[in-house]
Amino acid sequence: MLIFEHTAAGRKTKIQAPETDTKISDIPENLMRKTSAPLPEVSEMQAVRHYTSLSQKNFSIDTHFYPLGSCTMKHNPRACNSLAMLPGFLARHPLAPDTCSQGFLACMYELQNMLCEVTGMAGFSLTPMAGAQGEFAGVAMIRAYHDANGDVERKEILIPDAAHGTNPATATMCGYSVKEIPTLENGDVDVAALKAAVGPQTAGLMLTNPSTLGVFERNIEEIAAVIHKAGGLLYYDGANLNAILGKIRPGDMGFDVIHSNLHKTFSTPHGGGGPGSGAIGVSERLKPFMPLPVVTREGDQYRWLTEKDCPQSIGRMSAFMGNAGVLLRAYVYMRLLGREGMQRVAEFATLNANYMMAKLKEKGFQAAIPDRYASHEFIITLKKQAKDLNVTAMDFAKRLLDLGYHAPTTYFPLLVPECLLIEPTESEAKEALDGFIEALVQIQQEAETDPDMLKAAPYTMPVNRLDEVRAARQLDLSWGSSRD
Amino acid sequence: MSEIPTDLHYTSSHEWVRLEEDGTVTVGISDHAQEALGDLVFVELPEVDSELAAEEACCVIESVKAASDVYMPINGVIVDTNQALVDEPEIINSSPYDDGWLFKINPADEDDVGQLMDASTYEAELED
Numbered sequence: 001m002l003i004f005e006h007t008a009a010g011r012k013t014k015i016q017a018p019e020t021d022t023k024i025s026d027i028p029e030n031l032m033r034k035t036s037a038p039l040p041e042v043s044e045m046q047a048v049r050h051y052t053s054l055s056q057k058n059f060s061i062d063t064h065f066y067p068l069g070s071c072t073m074k075h076n077p078r079a080c081n082s083l084a085m086l087p088g089f090l091a092r093h094p095l096a097p098d099t100c101s102q103g104f105l106a107c108m109y110e111l112q113n114m115l116c117e118v119t120g121m122a123g124f125s126l127t128p129m130a131g132a133q134g135e136f137a138g139v140a141m142i143r144a145y146h147d148a149n150g151d152v153e154r155k156e157i158l159i160p161d162a163a164h165g166t167n168p169a170t171a172t173m174c175g176y177s178v179k180e181i182p183t184l185e186n187g188d189v190d191v192a193a194l195k196a197a198v199g200p201q202t203a204g205l206m207l208t209n210p211s212t213l214g215v216f217e218r219n220i221e222e223i224a225a226v227i228h229k230a231g232g233l234l235y236y237d238g239a240n241l242n243a244i245l246g247k248i249r250p251g252d253m254g255f256d257v258i259h260s261n262l263h264k265t266f267s268t269p270h271g272g273g274g275p276g277s278g279a280i281g282v283s284e285r286l287k288p289f290m291p292l293p294v295v296t297r298e299g300d301q302y303r304w305l306t307e308k309d310c311p312q313s314i315g316r317m318s319a320f321m322g323n324a325g326v327l328l329r330a331y332v333y334m335r336l337l338g339r340e341g342m343q344r345v346a347e348f349a350t351l352n353a354n355y356m357m358a359k360l361k362e363k364g365f366q367a368a369i370p371d372r373y374a375s376h377e378f379i380i381t382l383k384k385q386a387k388d389l390n391v392t393a394m395d396f397a398k399r400l401l402d403l404g405y406h407a408p409t410t411y412f413p414l415l416v417p418e419c420l421l422i423e424p425t426e427s428e429a430k431e432a433l434d435g436f437i438e439a440l441v442q443i444q445q446e447a448e449t450d451p452d453m454l455k456a457a458p459y460t461m462p463v464n465r466l467d468e469v470r471a472a473r474q475l476d477l478s479w480g481s482s483r484d
Numbered sequence: 485m486s487e488i489p490t491d492l493h494y495t496s497s498h499e500w501v502r503l504e505e506d507g508t509v510t511v512g513i514s515d516h517a518q519e520a521l522g523d524l525v526f527v528e529l530p531e532v533d534s535e536l537a538a539e540e541a542c543c544v545i546e547s548v549k550a551a552s553d554v555y556m557p558i559n560g561v562i563v564d565t566n567q568a569l570v571d572e573p574e575i576i577n578s579s580p581y582d583d584g585w586l587f588k589i590n591p592a593d594e595d596d597v598g599q600l601m602d603a604s605t606y607e608a609e610l611e612d
Contacts, residue, residue: 165551411549412550414549414550417520468523469523472546472548473525473573
């Protein structure tokens with residue numbers, strides 16, 4: 001039920017509105033609206049109950065296992081949040097001078113250094129506000145680098161077909177055309193096809209490693225050599241950084257620029273559209289182009305670097321300096337983990353994924369790349385179930401909701417038919433993993449005995465099976481137009 | 485099993501191609517492709533008069549599962565597009581080979597069509 005549907009004409013909660021005889025608004029009279037806005041007219045209690053009841057419908061990592069592949073929905077320690085909300089941080093004005101922000105700047109400076117250390121990059125800028133903006137900043141730097149070298153004929157970015165859809169979108173937004181590189185059946189990039197595709201037009205390659213197929217790209221050193229030899233740069237999509245934390249570093253693999261979704265890997269609850277952080281790391285040759293501001297230390301003083309210090313910078317990504325709260329949580333999380341803890345993250349994330357993949361194979365499910373170890377995530381394909389029983393990956397996903405699990409990523413990557421991309425993360429205990437496996441086994445049995453029942457799942461959610469086709473064809477997000 | 489008419493030619497990216505009597509070439513996506521994509525919700529057609537090379541992405545079709553590129557099967561100039569698909573992309577699902585055609589090309593070389601796969605080769609490729 002929408003809050004507008006609770007409306008009783010004329011009902012108001014005046015206690016929340018300031019009442020005064022003095023004119024408190026300086027908006028010119030001719031700009032004031034003549035009719036009142038069509039807001040819901042409800043009592044305070046109705047409003048409270050409405051939104052509390054909506055919040056109780058939330059399906060989140062705090063209530064349920066949430067193995068959403070390539071999205072790293074893991075536990076966010078409460079300590080990170082508490083410390084990021086210390087009054088000194090919360091009350092700091094973003095325009096406060098550097099001299100009054102030394103504590104905050106020190107944290108950001110150390111965060112930059114820790115990110116450099118864990119990724120093997122030479123510099124880090126924390127300013128991009130989300131993963132997509134980080135990607136944009138990264139490719140914009142590649143472009144700025146080529147432009148600065150007078151190398152303006154490089155117009156193409158190479159992207160493997162297993163990539164996230166944001167990669168080609170980013171390249172296009174930065175004015176590049178995109179050439180897709182095929183993937184071999186074993187999950188590795190087709191290096192022969194890559195060699196055939198590179199040339200003087202190549203600006204760079206965007207790669208996720210481990211890839212969205214849930215395997216580590218074994219030929220990364222050769223790939224890096226091919227791209228560098230052609231004069232291109234290597235972009236690392238940090239979506240799957242969780243799998244390799246403290247174990248192997250993108251900088252050592254030969255990457256020139258990386259974005260890290262701090263909200264995924266470093267402890268900010270996400271999935272609702274923000275706030276995020278797409279911090280950007282660069283190799284030595286891209287350092288002059290980093291987006292601003294960046295923190296530096298001079299003696300025992302910290303200060304922001306600005307356009308004056310970095311004339312070749314691609315500029316600013318936002319009014320201030322990124323999402324301070326997300327950055328602080330990442331800082332605290334890294335300090336709590338330390339060097340060894342960071343490695344444990346990767347080890348347990350990988351162990352959990354491989355345990356689940358092995359168990360599911362034992363139960364008769366088909367892994368997309370059965371002969372290789374999974375990274376932190378793996379894919380099962382339900383194409384046999386779709387063919388023999390007419391039960392699809394979507395039917396499995398919807399039924400999982402009834403059994404108390406958030407569905408894994410479905411139908412991505414596009415290379416694998418009827419796929420579920422499962423990422424358990426390091427947070428989950430063995431019992432949770434076993435419960436999820438049992439749920440899939442139960443659904444498999446239901447698929448064999450009562451496939452029609454699965455077609456209409458879920459049954460226990462606030463809404464049943466949604467008509468996705470109609471939602472896409474007749475998108476309508478406004479209450480007003482549906483009322484007419 | 486999806487339908488594969490024997491009088492058409494095919495590409496490995498699942499376009500079908502028909503050489504018309506007037507020398508133009510009609511292009512669409514195969515029954516297998518529409519089935520794999522699922523219910524289509526959006527089609528972005530190429531610009532008429534654009535000259536494109538074989539294997540260039542020229543058209544986008546979007547289903548609830550994914551957005552996919554359609555590629556030029558041969559070199560040529562776009563001479564017509566199927567405007568009915570703008571409002572009703574689902575025509576491709578119901579009639580991939582007839583009403584659901586995507587665009588027509590004026591080919592640089594008619595003989596290019598013959599170089600594409602015939603139905604039995606395409607069928608064998610789908611089985612792999």
